[in-house]
Amino acid sequence: MKFEEAAKFGTYISKSYSKDIFRLLNNYRDISASEAASRLGMHIQTVQDFLEAMSGLGILSKKETIERKRPYFRYTLITQNISFEIDLQKELAVSGEDHLEQAKIREKKNAGVRFSLARNGQYFSNVTIWVGKGRERSEKKINLTTAQGKFLYNLPFPDGKHLTLEEIRIKSGIEPGQMPEIKDLVEELIQYKVIEVLN
């Protein structure tokens, strides 16, 4: 299941009425939203939304029916077993970090950022960024992990040669397994215009 689908499923399955609707769907061969709403004493739109969501997730099938003048849908439960599984590694790997793989980066000129050294002076412990303008300006402090602190310590200067994340990782002596947290920080600092990217 994709992350967004799982989020949608989780939202609906956590509703207090979800079990009652599923019980109806299990007992009826097919059922409409108005029938289920009247049976459970709920608002028709609430039930309609629930059934549509489940249908969208492939748990129900829906069939258009025309009675009198107005068409409507009838819903049928098509599975007795719902598995809820998310492959986080696969899901999160495609969340926009891939473009960083080959990108070359360095500190942006006049970034207006303050780096605080860790106690042993060999990496940074936090970064303070000014966010906003004028009276709305505020300080945002990001506490860094040791790996992130070492990475930023070795980030090229504003007039230094751009380096790839991998080059900086090797220079900093960081394990490859720690790169996801580095990429997360780099993404954040690119947004705050602390790091510039040369694609």
Next chain:
Amino acid sequence: MRKLKPDRGIQGLVPAIVSLVLFFFTAIVFNLSTAFNILGGLMIIYSFIFGFWSFYKSGNYYFLISTFYLLTFGLVLILLDLPEDFNGPEPKFTDEMKVALLFFYVFMFWLMYVGYQKKLKYRGREVMELAAWDVEEGPDTYTERPRPAGMVDFGKYDIIDFGNYLKKILACYPFQEENRVVMVPIKYGDEFELLYKPNFNYHSKTWIAFDFNGQVSVHISRKDYLDYKDDLSFDHLCESLGQLMITFARFYMRGDKVRIIDRLNSVKIGLFS
């Protein structure tokens, strides 16, 4: 061509100005004899505050010459017996005065010689000038974070010894931390803060750190960066400063200490800047 702005600071002259003002004030309010005694007392105090304390902090023995010079100068001023009538016969010096004068002249000429050799000069300006020697302009490149500047393969105690040597020749003042030695170049005029300010915050100054794993890092303060006439390429400047200190460390480790002095002397900067 010089990269640093000319030094126009008068911090070094403040004690002399204070002494003169006090001397003339006392001479007007009281009399000349009291004024000389006050000035003599001041010189003795200065000998401890500026001479002995500098020696204690730096380990530079040449400061003892300055200490004894000021001490004997103070004694001469106190022992000086001014005649009531300046048009009268020349006064005869007492034996104590003659001994004090002898030592005063010895220490004065010795101090002048040592001063000429720049043995008492804080060499921070030379260090910063050497670092910027071949650095080109690079506007808007300053950043407050330190920069890794290279690796050395010296042991912990070698690095500590090197720091102590730089302290002795007044090139940098070392601060030993748990896992590294941070060396702060002290410019002439900036030594007062180092010597007399409690809790001197050296992390905010320009420094070169040698950690005991051999990593060398450089930080240049905004104040020192703005002391250059032009906006220099900051990355290059930090790298250059780091390389300069690594070169000094290599000179020291192979016993060529004199080469460090030669390099510093190659920058022709006046005695009082």
